[in-house]
Amino acid sequence: MIKPTSAQVNDRPAVIITDNGNVLEASLKGLSSRFHAIWLRDNGQDDRSVDKTNGQKLMALKDIPPDSLVESALLNESQDIQLVFGPDNWHTSIPFKWLWEHRYDSPEGPEQLLLAGEIDTWDSTLLRTLPETSFREASENPAVLLDWLQGIARYGAARMTGLPQKDLAVLDVISLFGFVRETNYGRYFEIRSRTSPINLAYTTRELQPHTDNPYRDPVPGLQFFSCMKNASDGGDSILVDGFRIAEILHREAPETFSRLSRYKVRFRYAGSDDMDLQASRPIIQRDVSGVVTGISFNNRSISALTDIPYDEMNDYYRDLRRFEELVGARELQVRFRLEPGELFVTDNTRVLHGRTGYSNSVSRWMQGAYADKDALYSKIRVLKSPRRC
């Protein structure tokens, strides 16, 4: 039975010292959460602990007694917790709001997620709602830019129209939020069919959807293609959400999902004399919590499989075949034709891109460049929050 009076009391923030000063228990709205003394001492907001100019921590653990205890804790009228620690009589304060947002006392431990963050996976129906804006609006209106960047973060893909009619406008798009990742291909690359191509991208061939440069470590995080001229027929762009494929496999073929995320594959590119790039990683990458963090798939640059146990090799080939089938499934593919002045961007650690073959009567010409994702997320945070002090 719920006691209204008690609930009313719990509605307000409260703190209480327990376990002989080793623990502080905070409570709000009928919930409570414990914090260790050493954790609180490490997260004090005083001038000796944190540089107010840049937010960086000023103390190392060697500056904090290992036997720190909470000696007193008082919640003042501004909802700051005034703390005194022993054994060195250290005074600091922590806002209750901040503390509550950083609670870690969960009986179940951290939540188990297959995918993390504000993302939505998609299939061919994304075509109708693929994030899109014009270069002009994105340049002039921070709210439009924010919306477009958040679209990239959420879907791993977006389009832009109305690029400046000039060479290398793709670099101007990257400048809206971040920085070019220069590689052995240069700060940008021209994609058109060539004789003696150093890469199959530079032919008229159909290209199976793939992620770029899995033979590189780190892999380029964002991949931009702007269209300078398209073919008279063919040369359509194809996008596939690798995270959707991971979800499907996790649900329908857990053994396949497991093998594709457990065993490393080697990738290599040595298409010209001045480079020999090699890297190895699983097709489906997960972090220590099991969250899927990346997809690498590029049939052109995969090397002989040697890191898979003999007894699982035939199974692994079936897994790869299944992955490839999903990559080729029309119901998972977004297809569109890029016209001059248009661009698409993909999260290259998630979304595969490809193209249909084309006839060479009119020369298809795209310009591409890479960028890192950290600047994308940083720009989103900065645009979302009011000016910090």
Place this chain on the structure above:
Amino acid sequence: MIKPTSAQVNDRPAVIITDNGNVLEASLKGLSSRFHAIWLRDNGQDDRSVDKTNGQKLMALKDIPPDSLVESALLNESQDIQLVFGPDNWHTSIPFKWLWEHRYDSPEGPEQLLLAGEIDTWDSTLLRTLPETSFREASENPAVLLDWLQGIARYGAARMTGLPQKDLAVLDVISLFGFVRETNYGRYFEIRSRTSPINLAYTTRELQPHTDNPYRDPVPGLQFFSCMKNASDGGDSILVDGFRIAEILHREAPETFSRLSRYKVRFRYAGSDDMDLQASRPIIQRDVSGVVTGISFNNRSISALTDIPYDEMNDYYRDLRRFEELVGARELQVRFRLEPGELFVTDNTRVLHGRTGYSNSVSRWMQGAYADKDALYSKIRVLKSPRRC
């Protein structure tokens, strides 16, 4: 008992089809190794399978029958295995030497390693043998450059002397093998003490050895510092091998090693209005095989710990303290003073760098820049091997 005649026979390469065409068994010098039919079919070296110009694969698995079988296998005089596959009568060949180098049939499965690749971990005694060369020799002699780059790969650190006496010579050093990683800090950054510093690096404070930018994803792989002017006293550089610390913990404190590699830590940097960088990763990073692949430690930018279970928080703080003690242990630190025209480079995913505090009577001035590691390894491979055709 060894039978010489039998040994003589086994000395020569041989192949035999087994398991009704599902497997090819190769043998050499008394050893044998099995290969699956689908694997062999996938690794054929014919013109339809591989583009001879750039080495890229031309076939996807959809182009290969899932029920491929080896119908015949003949070793010719050039030691190429001539293969015919059913059910589609596919002809190809694979050099025996290549096949033998790519065998995957090991009863124990892949070897369990804590560290992989050609690396040596080190302590303070590295000071005597830290790889070092002059800019001029590295620029003019490819063998010297190769040796220096291999030193970086092996030890995660190196020095260079005799840099051109000009602004931004650090970028010339990066051009010897690779490309600048441009970040929110620009293509390079100036390190000197400032009023209202956006980063504690821009003060005269001692800096605990750390890796740079753990709040970035991907983290910069290589970090270069060139000295323009040093302080009149203090400002010495400190390097510590994070992989050596991982080895020590793995041996002496396996629980600590395990927790530091199992739980993620959040890092954040929002020292100026135009950036808010965040990333999370374990202090000790391992790949799916358990190999240690990276170290991230930077006490200034570590955020409140929230991804560690409540019951392990106190233990985790003890682990962090132990890690920090090793970072500060003089017997693990290489210390030296950088003079104008000198530079050091670290593998920023492995080696921590710091500096002693200094007096500001003469203004210490360093220039720094980042680069990616893939170009380093690519350049090493290219310099090592004769021109490919």
